[in-house]
Amino acid sequence: MKQTDEADSRGYYRRMQSAIEELLILKGVFSGADVEREVKAMDSRNPGRGAKMVARAWVDPAYKARALHNGSAAAEELGFAVGPLRLIVLEDTPRVHNVIVCTLCSCYPRMLLGLPPEWYKSSNYRSRVVREPRTVLQEFGTRIPDDVEIRVHDSTADMRYMVLPLRPAGTEGLDEEQLAGLVTRDSLIGVAMAKAAAQA
Amino acid sequence: MRSHHDMGGRPAGKCEPSEHEYELWEKRVDALMMLLSDKERQLLKVDELRRNIESLGADAYDRMGYYERWMHSICQTLIQRGVISIDELGRKMAELEARDGRA
Amino acid sequence: MGAPEPLPARFAPGARVQVRRADPPGHVRTPWYCRGHAGVIERICGSFANPEELAYNRDGLPAQPLYRVRFSCRELWQDYAGNAGDAVEIEIFQHWLEPA
Known part of the structure; x- marks a missing residue:
């Protein structure tokens, strides 16, 4: 497994986001649909x-x-x-x-x-x-x-x-x-x- | 000790009216924050999020993107609260990396 | 068992106050640049849980009165050269304020 250095940090946090989202869905904290709904809601808010x-x-x-x-x-x-x-x-x-x-x-x-x-x-x-x-x-x-x-x-x-x-x-x-x-x-x-x- | 994030009044460079189209993963970080801090779940307080961002060193604070800082902090808070363990997160991230590698 | 009563407000709009000069560790929402400076209460915003406690997942109660305090730029920055009426307004919790 590749160790993360600075140049790779973007990929690192992106992967952390996916991992935590998946873990929390598995634990029943929220559903994938909840996440999609929040993203949509934020997209709808604008100046x-x-x-x-x-x-x-x-x-x-x-x-x-x-x-x-x-x-x-x-x-x-x-x-x-x-x-x-x-x-x-x-x-x-x-x-x-x-x-x-x-x-x-x-x-x-x-x-x-x-x-x-x-x-x-x-x-x-x-x-x-x-x-x-x-x-x-x-x-x-x-x-x-x-x-x-x-x-x-x-x-x-x-x-x-x-x-x-x-x-x-x-x-x-x-x-x-x-x-x-x-x-x-x-x-x-x-x-x-x-x-x-x-x-x- | 003045903390790095507390920057009002410090000398700094010119303001560049820069725009940034948020990427989907960044919006999903935001969504995690909204869900974890809502009334129903209460697994994270906004001030916990801030504290864990503020405890980044100045170099890391400046180097990391905005939602990278948030992701770092959400992760720290969930570990501190015992919602996720370091081991399960490490395994899940390795699994995703292997999956991405094959894709 | 209800939440404890919010702390009573010590300052009224128009009162002159001074921000405590203190340097505790931890999560503090009183910006460094206003500590030790005098200003005027612009309004009482209501009462809110103390963020210094919320940051450690405690309840931050009893709720603290939160004020908006107006500071003249010339008070904050000795060499400020703009209009004498230029001001910065900051939300500050009661425990950071003393009568000026």
């Missing part, structure tokens, strides 16, 4: 969910108030289960820009946005966004004016965060679905603004 919440908040002030008061309930109102973690919706204003991070691991509003992008889990992002948020945002092509305050939210415990970005100018004529099309994943994390109307 479109967060985008729908944002578009609704843009067109419906009462919904926005409910979302800011209780993000989890506002998500569930649109049919998105968020589980035991609590969702806090962070409202951008002309004076305040919000951005989220998890410096300790990679906590992310996965029930609404799906799995996080690679850079969100990187040590570069986790190390620097709390220390030099303006520079980090510029690396994403986002320049925040000096007179706008930045709030960085470090998800260290049982809360999860999603940004409610500013509604772009000139979108008065758009319907809710068109508005949702302006809301990108990165704007829900806070490293970008929602797209301008012409980019829709």
